[in-house]
Amino acid sequence: MSEHANLLRRHKAVMPSWLALNYEDPIEIVGGKGNRVTDAEGRGYLDFFTGILTNMIGYDVPEVRDAVERQIATGVVHTSTAYLLRGQVELAEKIARLSGIPDAKVFFTNSGTEANETALLLAAYARRSDQVLAMRQSYHGRSFGAIGVTGNRAWTNIPYSPLNAHFLHGADRHLPQFAGMSDETYIDVCVQDLRHVLATATGGDVAALIAEPMQGVGGFTMAPDGLFAAYKEVLDEFGALFISDEVQTGWGRTGQGFWGIQNHGVTPDMMTFAKGLGNGFAVGGVVARGELMDALHAVGLSTFGGNPISMAAANATLDYVLDHDLQANAARQGATIIGGLERAAAGLPVVRQVRGKGLMFAIEMADPATGEPAPPLAAALMEAARERGLLVGKGGLYGNVVRMAPPLTLTDAEAAEGLGILTASLEAVNEAATS
Numbered sequence: 001m002s003e004h005a006n007l008l009r010r011h012k013a014v015m016p017s018w019l020a021l022n023y024e025d026p027i028e029i030v031g032g033k034g035n036r037v038t039d040a041e042g043r044g045y046l047d048f049f050t051g052i053l054t055n056m057i058g059y060d061v062p063e064v065r066d067a068v069e070r071q072i073a074t075g076v077v078h079t080s081t082a083y084l085l086r087g088q089v090e091l092a093e094k095i096a097r098l099s100g101i102p103d104a105k106v107f108f109t110n111s112g113t114e115a116n117e118t119a120l121l122l123a124a125y126a127r128r129s130d131q132v133l134a135m136r137q138s139y140h141g142r143s144f145g146a147i148g149v150t151g152n153r154a155w156t157n158i159p160y161s162p163l164n165a166h167f168l169h170g171a172d173r174h175l176p177q178f179a180g181m182s183d184e185t186y187i188d189v190c191v192q193d194l195r196h197v198l199a200t201a202t203g204g205d206v207a208a209l210i211a212e213p214m215q216g217v218g219g220f221t222m223a224p225d226g227l228f229a230a231y232k233e234v235l236d237e238f239g240a241l242f243i244s245d246e247v248q249t250g251w252g253r254t255g256q257g258f259w260g261i262q263n264h265g266v267t268p269d270m271m272t273f274a275k276g277l278g279n280g281f282a283v284g285g286v287v288a289r290g291e292l293m294d295a296l297h298a299v300g301l302s303t304f305g306g307n308p309i310s311m312a313a314a315n316a317t318l319d320y321v322l323d324h325d326l327q328a329n330a331a332r333q334g335a336t337i338i339g340g341l342e343r344a345a346a347g348l349p350v351v352r353q354v355r356g357k358g359l360m361f362a363i364e365m366a367d368p369a370t371g372e373p374a375p376p377l378a379a380a381l382m383e384a385a386r387e388r389g390l391l392v393g394k395g396g397l398y399g400n401v402v403r404m405a406p407p408l409t410l411t412d413a414e415a416a417e418g419l420g421i422l423t424a425s426l427e428a429v430n431e432a433a434t435s
């Protein structure tokens, strides 16, 4: 048995069956440099998924490595977040300033899930209510609270949660009942539904709406322009808070705004973030209006949230993003790739839609005979891209969407290379499915 096959056997023996691995022959990544990784068998890949959006500025970035090594050299990998930590204060100042939220304060966690738990805790306590609103097809994590606001059952582990959640329309324009509607009418229908939920199911006593500006796991679907602004107006009437989950959309990834919610012209009460901020080091957090943050009576929420190593990595990563104006790069490279994919997909019956914004784009696959969602074709596209040296991700309500979020440091040459591989892979999958 090869070393690789043996590792896979050992993985299956000691790790839970639900820890799913991508690809028929799963990959062990052992090296990374720039926007590329290498597997244990020596094959190189251009990385269009970066973990799951974790390595926001690529691999082995000298600025991040140096910052972390400098912190390690002090001898303090971690002590306690009950002491003053310079890195936390500096990072919080930057995020508060960038957030656009008035009087913002920041709390750090280890992950996006914990960030959402914290935001929901803050909202529930501030409003003295366990009733929350969330979007259909959403994903916010798999902890007990986060499950409750995740509207995509296929991506949750158990169907129970301590929260009392109601799910809103907004990312489901594709449903037959909305066919042929203008965005304006759709938004009207959605707002009427929200008002109905507030008046009937909840009695108006709602803590918050939590929403992703572009749904990540849901397959990079986006509510039409104006919907979140219309929701916010109604929520304001009831005093309910708006939480934007920026775990995937933050840090300029969508090109248009530094935060995904800026695409919708809304200033939220709170934002949660994680993933790319530490460029691979575990960090997440919440930025919220100071009065909401200060209302909680606690002495912290976790031992390692905001630890010095993650703070060093996050400060260096965020500085890099800002110094190199990677938001502008995301807008430019994203426009090239999305435009190229649209041209490549035109006339291919296996593609239902190419969509996205900035460096967050997806290809939705359909059965060429029936037009129905086709998870096997998404899997085939992933395998075809891998064979050609490109890593991509999967998502969507039915697992029929190939989603991509390359590092924000993507170069012109890498964008062209990735687009070339995707075009060839799409043609190969189309050929196999239609011949």
Ligand code: PMP
Pocket (backbone or CB within 6 Å): 052, 110, 111, 112, 113, 114, 116, 139, 140, 141, 142, 212, 216, 217, 245, 246, 247, 248, 274, 275, 284
């Ligand atoms: N929110 C969103 C929008 C996410 O995509 C994810 C992770 N896929 C999470 C929250 C949870 O973050 P984490 O995995 O860091 O706990």
